[in-house]
Amino acid sequence: MAKKKSFKALIAILISIVVLAALWIGISLGLYTMYFGRRFETNTAFMNHVEAFEGLERTRYEFASDKGQTIVGYLYSSGTEQKAIIVLAHGYGAGGHNSYLPTIYYFAQNGFFVFAYDATGNDESDGKAIGGVPQGVIDLDYAISFVEESGNFPDLPIGLFGHSWGGYSVSNVLTYHPEVEAVIECSGPNSSSDLVEGGGTKIIGPVVKGLMPVIKVYERAKYGDYATNNALIGFASTDAEIMVVHSSDDNIVPIEYGYDIYYDAFKDDPRFTFIRLDGKGHNLFLNVDNNRELYESFVAFYDENLFE
Numbered sequence: 001m002a003k004k005k006s007f008k009a010l011i012a013i014l015i016s017i018v019v020l021a022a023l024w025i026g027i028s029l030g031l032y033t034m035y036f037g038r039r040f041e042t043n044t045a046f047m048n049h050v051e052a053f054e055g056l057e058r059t060r061y062e063f064a065s066d067k068g069q070t071i072v073g074y075l076y077s078s079g080t081e082q083k084a085i086i087v088l089a090h091g092y093g094a095g096g097h098n099s100y101l102p103t104i105y106y107f108a109q110n111g112f113f114v115f116a117y118d119a120t121g122n123d124e125s126d127g128k129a130i131g132g133v134p135q136g137v138i139d140l141d142y143a144i145s146f147v148e149e150s151g152n153f154p155d156l157p158i159g160l161f162g163h164s165w166g167g168y169s170v171s172n173v174l175t176y177h178p179e180v181e182a183v184i185e186c187s188g189p190n191s192s193s194d195l196v197e198g199g200g201t202k203i204i205g206p207v208v209k210g211l212m213p214v215i216k217v218y219e220r221a222k223y224g225d226y227a228t229n230n231a232l233i234g235f236a237s238t239d240a241e242i243m244v245v246h247s248s249d250d251n252i253v254p255i256e257y258g259y260d261i262y263y264d265a266f267k268d269d270p271r272f273t274f275i276r277l278d279g280k281g282h283n284l285f286l287n288v289d290n291n292r293e294l295y296e297s298f299v300a301f302y303d304e305n306l307f308e
Contacts, residue, residue, distance in 0.1 A: 031208070032196065032215050037129045039121045042095030053105040055079050063146040065120055066138050072124035073097075073117030073143060075153065078108035084157040084306040085147060088116040089140050089166030091187075092130070092195075096123030100163070102288045103295075110299045113156070117143050119165075132219055133192035134226040136169040137176075144177050157181050157306040161298075163286065164188060164253060168195055171231030171242075178238035182305040184298055186245040187282055189257040191230040192219055198257050231258070232265055235272075241305040242266075243273040243298070247280035273301065 050056055058074040065071050074097075075085075086107055090097040096118025097104070104114045119139045121127035140162075147153050159182040162170030167188020174180060189195045193216055197208055219227035235242060246259035259276065266272045275297070277285060285291050 031211060032132070032218065035196070036132050039127065039129060040093055040095045040123075042098045042123055046099070048098050048101035050101070053101060056101075056105050056108060061115075061146070061150075061152060063142060063150070065142045069120055069126035071117050071120065071126070071139055071142065073115055073146075076104050076108050076114040076116065078105070080109065080111050082108075082113045082154070082156070083111045084159055084302065085113040085115055085153060086159045086161050086302070087140070087144055087147060088114055089136065089143075089160070089162035089169040090116070090119065090122070091164030091166050092136075096125065098123065100286070103161070103286060106288050106295050107161075107299070107302075112159075112302065113153070115143065115147055115153070132222060132227075133165070133168070133195050134219060134223040134229075136165050137172045137226050137229070138223070140166075140169045140173045141176050144173065144180070159183065159302050159306055162186065162188060164282065165195065167253075167258070168192070168231065172226075172229050172234045174234035174238045174240060175229050178240070180238065180240050182241045182243075182302055184243045184245065184301065185231070185258075186285070187247070187250055187253050187258070188231070189253050190232060190261045192227055194257040195253065198253050231262065235262070235266065239271070241271050241273075241301070243275065243301050245275045245277065245285070245294075247277040247282070247285065249279060250282045252282035 050058060055078045056076060057078065058076045061073050061075065062070050063073070088097060088100060088104060090100055097116035100116060104116055107114050118125040119130065120135050121130035144158065147158065158180050160170040160180055161184045163186040167185045170183050171185050171188060174183065189198060193212055196215055197212055244259055244262050246255045248255055263274055267274070285294060288295055
């Protein structure tokens with residue numbers, strides 16, 4: 001009789017473990033799907049229009065990403081003689097590259113072509129959902145290859161500019177494109193898991209740390225090496241000049257998830273320029289008119305490092 005009771009107790013414990021594991025996995029993947037299992041469209045009330053930027057011209061292009069989905073991008077220019085191509089990777093959650101038109105316009109006015117595209121699941125590009133953080137690196141990988149190999153673009157030096165999700169992407173993609181010569185990374189995290197953890201903490205607090213093992217395994221299964229790559233690996237894979245920009249009060253991607261990590265690793269490396277801002281949050285410095293001195297430093301950085 002005692003043996004039968006012990007067996008039943010063991011079965012109950014095993015069932016409880018299975019149920020708890022299923023809940024753990026379900027909650028983890030549910031959080032991830034809530035974040036990345038949808039499309040993002042630019043809010044029409046806040047949409048920028050090319051016609052509002054005097055002299056800004058663009059040509060539309062399409063290219064395929066990893067699963068054959070069509071990615072839509074535009075090559076922007078302004079009338080000046082273009083001296084390099086900046087590939088711009090946009091952030092997460094507000095749609096595609098449209099909200100970066102003021103930044104694009106500033107670079108175009110200062111002599112750069114800018115190739116900006118909508119990542120999978122955003123605005124004009126295919127995809128029922130973004131799918132996951134590493135998709136940003138994948139789409140950028142394909143975008144750079146398209147610029148380099150399609151024959152549609154002049155043979156000019158290539159630089160990268162990325163903000164938030166795009167900052168993560170331009171840093172990580174250097175593992176696959178070490179030939180890129182200059183990168184400006186703004187407000188991005190070191191790794192995919194850092195971006196998920198930082199965002200998840202805002203929703204459910206420190207509990208998110210307990211979900212990260214499941215999410216990491218899921219991303220690894222879905223995206224392979226793209227999921228385990230990080231910015232530190234990317235930076236070490238190239239001789240490119242790197243500028244890192246982050247605000248100390250960023251509450252979307254806290255500075256310790258990106259800038260602080262890079263500063264500790266590369267503060268003595270002459271390839272790196274670190275700009276630590278205060279009071280600019282996650283997005284405020286994207287207002288070009290209110291941050292002219294910063295944008296002048298961006299152009300000076302590209303001028304110095306793309307035309308040696």
